[in-house]
Amino acid sequence: GVRKKQVSVLCVGLDNAGKSTILRHLKSGKADVQEIVPTLGVNSERLTLGSLCLTVFDMSGQNRYRDLWQHYYSSVQAVVFVMDSSDKLRLPVARHELESLLQHPGIYTRRVPLLVFANKSDKPESLSPISCTQMLGLSSLSDSPWHICASNGLTGDGLEAGFMWLHGEYK
Numbered sequence: 001g002v003r004k005k006q007v008s009v010l011c012v013g014l015d016n017a018g019k020s021t022i023l024r025h026l027k028s029g030k031a032d033v034q035e036i037v038p039t040l041g042v043n044s045e046r047l048t049l050g051s052l053c054l055t056v057f058d059m060s061g062q063n064r065y066r067d068l069w070q071h072y073y074s075s076v077q078a079v080v081f082v083m084d085s086s087d088k089l090r091l092p093v094a095r096h097e098l099e100s101l102l103q104h105p106g107i108y109t110r111r112v113p114l115l116v117f118a119n120k121s122d123k124p125e126s127l128s129p130i131s132c133t134q135m136l137g138l139s140s141l142s143d144s145p146w147h148i149c150a151s152n153g154l155t156g157d158g159l160e161a162g163f164m165w166l167h168g169e170y171k
């Protein structure tokens, strides 16, 4: 068959945003997930989703792993940022982390596409994707193509739509 183009995706977000839950859903919900290989210790994980190779990092801890993320900035072809849209208190922290990621030359000089999951959309206190966009200051990042999706890591709602957008960036 036709060989799929491999796209390496860096998936990050604050602790408790729902990365592990989303990952678990992708693993169980899709037939074409090929492998799950733990790499580089406790805080990262890899899986293949169609033509996308996801490397998931946890951005918890006091920037302890920042040096590690930077190794990926220059080689990834997409970034997935998972945020807890119900966590208004830490939204500024999420914004700060996203900003510093996007200000890295490895990301902005290559206009790496950014997919944001406004996760936990099922919670009554969750902010809409539009509010999240405003709070994260996403519109000022217009140099890179970006897309935001409401998602529910528990049911998988919104995940497919998000990854379909990402796939579309590599057609």
Ligand code: GTP
Pocket: 013, 014, 015, 016, 017, 018, 019, 020, 021, 022, 058, 059, 060, 119, 120, 121, 122, 123, 151, 152, 153, 154, 155
């Ligand atoms: P760390 O492992 O700390 O880095 O966090 P994480 O980003 O991997 O988050 P994790 O997947 O562990 O989810 C944190 C908590 O949020 C868990 O209790 C999940 O069940 C819950 N959770 C994840 N996604 C959703 C969602 O869409 N809706 C709701 N209501 N809860 C969610």
